[in-house]
Amino acid sequence: MSATIATDTAGQGMPEAVSKGAFDLDWANVAKSGSIAALIMTFIALSGMPDGLDARPIVDGVRVLTIGYLTLFAVPLAFGWMIGNEVVLEGMVATKRGPRDLVAGAAVGALGGVGLTLLVVLMSNFDLRDPLVNWSPQLFNLLTFDSGVGVGVWVWILIGAVLGAIGASLRLLPAKIRRAVIVMFLTVVGFSVLQGLIDDIVGNVGETIRDPGRFSEFFGEGDTPRPRVDSVFDPVINFIYSQTGGLKLVGAIVLALVAGALSLSGRGRIKAAKASYNAKTGPERTKQTSIMIGITAVLLILLPFFSGKIVNELLANVGIFLLLALGLNIVVGLAGILDLGYVAFFAVGGYTTAVLTAPKPGDAWPEWLPTLPWWGALLVTVVFAAITGLMIGAPVIRMRGDYLAIVTLGFGEIIRLLFLSDWLKGYFGGAQGITNIPAADFGPLGTVSGVDPRSVFYLVLVFCALAIYVSWRLERSRLGRAWMAIREDESVAEAMGINTVNVKLMAFVVGAVLASFSGAIFSAKVGSIFPSSFLILVSIIILVVVIVGGMGNIMGVIVGALVLIGVLGGPKQPGLLQEFSEYKLLIYGALLIWMMLKRPEGLVPNVRRSRELHQDEFLQDAWLKGEVDTDDEDGELATEVAPA
């Protein structure tokens, strides 16, 4: 095919795709990817995830459709999809999609399956249970589908090949259909995984609709509980979910079809709504933004009424960690100070509140130590946290990069060990901690204690809203700009006249204060406080939340906290997927590596940046058309463009 014709037909300067034979593959690449898939599958099998999660069915009654099996099935699916990835740059010739892709996917999947086959063979001959705890008969049965080694040696090669081909076949579908298929798949898995949450909230909403009187019950305290009524949504729930856990087969199919249909019809509308929002400017945009914030606020306020205790507890935990993450986001994301000992401020906030509110925190305290109400203690806590921030910050701040990170790591541990030490046992109780922290009393507004997770959620919500607002304002302030300048290039920032030491200390202090809020709420919620609540792991997990969300990105941090803490769980708190708790650090690690390789900017792309780019395009277009006279009207436009 001559180049000119190719260019003409493609219309965009891209030569037309060539077709290749079905077995004309880059076999070296297939072998490489297949081996990686085999390693990953073997690793997952031996990590205990398939076994541990086997009890969670996705579709009830179908033996292999459990979350446990899904952890293995996902690998050939993903690798089958990835092997079809082809980067076509200008001047390169694309290859036509066709049976060739299926062959590649199947080959990669089958190679991956070989990993498990080998594992099955090894397991039937050797007992390596000593180093590998999950080298168990249960895993063997799971891998051989209870059919013995005769089946085990070939079944995974077949499964791998089929799943790999399915993964690859997604490449053959038109983009719209592909999206629908993926949405269908994710919906089914999502509904299955979130069964507890959905059951709970939908059930409560349904009950309230049938018996509106229930709503008033949420406010009264001494009322006799109303008799349970059937939720109006019971038929729907019973249609989708099986009593024994998991979706019903018919329910799953209907759910998938509905999701697919919605995806096919709704996608354009979401895009249009987004575009129309982005196109708006000035007061109209502000109006729409405030409406959205209002709706979110109302939903958040109503949410705890309709969710059970476990979900509320979870939301409260997410909030506490979100507050920490927002604080660390200022330190790491904006100012670029890699603080690995952030938990220290959380601990100082928690302990200060505990000492000031508990009636008798320790024997060594003098008689005159007052017992303050929670909000009174909070004021002192803030001051204390700020002082701690200054004290830790001052020696640390003159260091850079790696040194700073290591020293903060040290300070984080020092603070915890001080609270743990025998030396200060009379004050902080050592390993026994402080255990008689009262609930936070807000008079007519009620009390906040761990017994009532809903109240904790509201308290946390208020502080998170405050933290979000403060972060948002700071990012656009002179101080925020100075932080970002230091993050980008500290010596030039200094040359601009920024007092880098003071400004960095400010970041430390603001971060410390936000963390101390979190600590204060934590101690009132739990009612007791121990050094073991402030392990280095807390710092690490919060840092992961900030990094996964996208450093310096408030929306990203919120999403990161919801996904990581809410779904997978915090350092000690289980998430929605309680069965995942055991593997959460593994998943955190894998996620972190993947993020660093593929999406260093975080899960949620920075809205502000993309908006700026849009505005830039607009400005360029306008300038080209001569609508903007750069000599005369700079000022008018500039006031609009330059961030205040």
Added chain:
Amino acid sequence: MNDDNNSPEVDETDGADAETVEASAPAKDTAKDKGNPILEFRNINTHYGAVHILKDVNLAIYPGEMVCLLGGNASGKSTTLKTLLGMVTPTTGEVVLDGEVVNDKPTSYRVERGITMVPENRRLFKRLSVAENLQLGAYLRNDKAGIQEDLERIYSMFPRVYERLSQKAGTLSGGEQQMVAMGRALMAQPRVLLMDEPSMGLAPTLVQTNFELIEQIHQEGIAIFMVEQNANMALSLADRGWVLQTGRVVLDDTADALLANPDLRKSYLGEA
């Protein structure tokens, strides 16, 4: 020259210096006629640990003049700039700003009084927008109206910067980045602009444009203190110049005289 243990080589240049000083005396006087120097080094010695970097350096920058500091690698040019700006404290000697000794004053104090640097290789805040970069130049200023006025002046000076206002600075081309770097420095309302190797890392055509820009800024009455390796270009613009060699000022003369100096021609202009 106030050296007491000069190598014979340097003595030789001293001789050459003495000859040319007479020829260029009037030029030097006009510089001094401009009043008191804004910024002055008096017998500055700077150490990094035990390493002696600047040795008895004397400099003076007068209002509105353009001067340049020449020197090879490791001659102490960057240290001179850092000491001028207060990012490095001299071990002995005095840094004098408007007649006041400012040795122990922080960088911000000097920036506030009109000493601003355009760093080597532009060094913009890459992930911040152009607008934010410009705002950061005016970090120490509080007069909103004045800042807005200066922004507009920079837009009209560099229309291209205005087009790129909301773009990340790191995505600009080299020439555009140079404009933003200059704009950022101008936002501080400088009286003396310290330029660290303005031609470094730029394509030859851009170097030319860049020096035209510097000339343009100079026309507005801002004193320029240029640190350069490109001696020819720098001297053709500057009024006066110094040559720094291993931390010591070995030549101090008018630009014309320096251009004519055979030693300088040999070592900096590549002539045999």
